[in-house]
Amino acid sequence: MTSNKPAFMNFTVDHMTLLLHPKLYAVAYPVFRIVFGVTPDDILYDKRRPAKGNNPEKSMTFATRIGEWEAKEKENLNTIIAVVQPSEPEGEQSHVRDMLDGHEQAAHWQHIALRTPDLISFYKHALEHGVQFVTPILKDEHDNLIQVFSGEWFLPNGKASGLFFEFLQRDPSTEEIAEIQKANKQTWFRDETFLGLYGEKEREYRSGKVIPFLPDDLFNSIYNYVSDKQMWQVTEADLAHIKTMMQDFAKKNNNKV
Ligand SMILES: [Fe+2]
Numbered sequence: 001m002t003s004n005k006p007a008f009m010n011f012t013v014d015h016m017t018l019l020l021h022p023k024l025y026a027v028a029y030p031v032f033r034i035v036f037g038v039t040p041d042d043i044l045y046d047k048r049r050p051a052k053g054n055n056p057e058k059s060m061t062f063a064t065r066i067g068e069w070e071a072k073e074k075e076n077l078n079t080i081i082a083v084v085q086p087s088e089p090e091g092e093q094s095h096v097r098d099m100l101d102g103h104e105q106a107a108h109w110q111h112i113a114l115r116t117p118d119l120i121s122f123y124k125h126a127l128e129h130g131v132q133f134v135t136p137i138l139k140d141e142h143d144n145l146i147q148v149f150s151g152e153w154f155l156p157n158g159k160a161s162g163l164f165f166e167f168l169q170r171d172p173s174t175e176e177i178a179e180i181q182k183a184n185k186q187t188w189f190r191d192e193t194f195l196g197l198y199g200e201k202e203r204e205y206r207s208g209k210v211i212p213f214l215p216d217d218l219f220n221s222i223y224n225y226v227s228d229k230q231m232w233q234v235t236e237a238d239l240a241h242i243k244t245m246m247q248d249f250a251k252k253n254n255n256k257v
Contacts, residue, residue, distance in 0.1 A: 012079045015063065016112055018163075023155055027214070027222050029062070029231040030242045035129055038064050046232055059230045066114065077115075084110065095205030099162035111149070111164045119146050119169035120176060126150075126167075129246040130218045130253070132211050134164070134200050137180045145170045146180060149197050156216035160205075164213070218249045 020028055032038040046062035049055075069077065086097035100108055116122045123137055132151040139146050147168040154161040169176075204210045212219065222242055226234055 012077070016109075020153075021155060023223055023227075024153060025059070026226050026229075026231075027219060029234055030222055030226060030239055031214070032064050032066070033239050034243045034246060035126055035131055036064075036066050038066060042066070048230070048232075057230065059232065062231055067116075069115075080113075093202070093206055095201045098205050099160075102159065103162065108162055110162055111166050113147070113166035113168055115168055115170065117169065119148065119167055119172070120179060122167055123148055128250050129243070130214055130250040132213060132215060134204065134211055135196060136184050138184075138196050139172075139177060139180060143170075144172070146172045146176070149200075151211040151213040153213050154210075156212070156219050160210035160212075215249070215253070218246065221245055221249070 018028075042065040044063040044065055047060045049058045049060045051057045071077070084096055086094040086100065088094040088097070099110065100106065119137060123133070126133075134149045134151060137146050137148045145168050147166055150165040150167070152160050152162065152164045154163075172180075214222070222245065225242060225245070226238065229238070
């Protein structure tokens with residue numbers, strides 16, 4: 001550690017727990033398998049509520065590993081919490097206030113940033129499977145990182161949850177920067193990407209059209225396909241089918257890659 005902070009206060013993220021509506025829970029498993037590349041071995045546990053009376057056995061919870069980073073000497077992996085408050089004056093529109101007030105919450109985990117060693121490849125893969133993003137890949141001049149923000153996790157026609165993912169890569173190469181620069185409009189280059197995301201979320205909340213992680217139609221197709229199965233009953237063949245469904249959907253809707 002760089003400071004003289006005691007070792008017992010050197011935290012890293014061990015896991016994150018996400019409470020999900022049953023419909024989102026059903027779609028989450030194929031999304032983790034296909035979009036996040038989770039293998040059956042990565043499912044660390046799955047706990048089931050035993051059948052009782054007319055109620056069949058039901059999935060209660062599962063945990064999945066989504067990455068395994070080898071520690072490289074001298075390269076520290078930071079663990080960071082960022083906090084945001086609605087700083088707009090009372091009466092002025094604020095998506096941050098909407099996210100809090102709309103859920104009757106004084107605190108809300110807004111996004112989880114997942115670090116990847118190759119953001120451009122992940123972004124392309126996600127787009128090819130219908131995943132929607134609020135921004136193109138942004139470059140943070142300050143921190144020498146590139147990042148992109150996904151749509152929010154909520155139900156079709158439902159209320160926006162205020163929860164989304166950030167995917168980021170630290171220390172991108174000059175070639176990677178050039179590739180992003182070529183794909184992006186000049187206006188997307190911000191000194192401070194926090195403001196880029198902030199402005200984009202504000203526009204979304206103001207327009208009342210918050211972009212979901214998956215388009216509604218695609219979400220519904222996946223849900224209909226797995227709705228009568230518990231997560232442990234979803235087979236590799238089912239996942240292959242869903243993967244094709246996602247790719248076809250993305251192709252048909254000209255998701256720009
Ligand atoms: Fe972030």
